[in-house]
Amino acid sequence: MRTMASRRTPRKPSLAVKKLPAQQRATETYELILDVAAKMLADVGIERLSTNMVCEQAGLTPPALYRYFPNKYALLSELAQRLMQRQNELIPKWITPQVLTGSVAELEQALAGLLLDTYKVTKQTPGGVWILRALRAVPTLQKVRLDSHNLVTDAQGQMLIEVFPNVPTKDLLLVGRIAVDMVYAGVELLFDATLNSRDVADVIAAMVASHLVRLHSENAG
Numbered sequence: 001m002r003t004m005a006s007r008r009t010p011r012k013p014s015l016a017v018k019k020l021p022a023q024q025r026a027t028e029t030y031e032l033i034l035d036v037a038a039k040m041l042a043d044v045g046i047e048r049l050s051t052n053m054v055c056e057q058a059g060l061t062p063p064a065l066y067r068y069f070p071n072k073y074a075l076l077s078e079l080a081q082r083l084m085q086r087q088n089e090l091i092p093k094w095i096t097p098q099v100l101t102g103s104v105a106e107l108e109q110a111l112a113g114l115l116l117d118t119y120k121v122t123k124q125t126p127g128g129v130w131i132l133r134a135l136r137a138v139p140t141l142q143k144v145r146l147d148s149h150n151l152v153t154d155a156q157g158q159m160l161i162e163v164f165p166n167v168p169t170k171d172l173l174l175v176g177r178i179a180v181d182m183v184y185a186g187v188e189l190l191f192d193a194t195l196n197s198r199d200v201a202d203v204i205a206a207m208v209a210s211h212l213v214r215l216h217s218e219n220a221g
Helices: 023-048 050-057 062-066 072-088 103-124 127-138 139-163 171-194 197-218
Strands: none
Touching: 023 050, 023 072, 023 127, 023 171, 050 062, 072 103, 072 139, 103 127, 103 171, 103 197, 127 139, 127 171, 139 171, 139 197, 171 197
């Protein structure tokens, strides 16, 4: 007969950083831990990565790491949040009210440019592709990815509502969310398959732009 303890749902590992560094030396240690972890991801993969391995490679004792990160998932979470912030910062550089109200060709060019820049930033980030894969593969990190996508969707959705006041809000929010996920899916595809990056970007851009233009046309006047 199972006891109550055996039926309990296992606790999810904490993703929260224990403390943020306050002094320069502590900041250097904090950044060293993250830098080493990111670079090791490419060598050992998500599953094999451990805090002990990071400590050994960084020349630190485990207590020095645990002062900031309770486990490897907190490390991965911090790396993931930093990567997604870099990716999200690209969006307002490409997607603006002027682009949304311009020609279809301009909108397609902007969407394709956003996807290609997101791919470039991810590729240039140490361990970027593995961080990206960890966001999909590790259930514990799902919330990090979804929270980031929701944040971007809310911001882009508000812009779409202001630019296209005649289009139903629910339709604009839907296309905004799908566009966000399609861009990220396109980036993942470029890491997983041998495809021409411009071709992938152009196809996804055309799909999103054509639907948005159709919504606008159907609700014009």
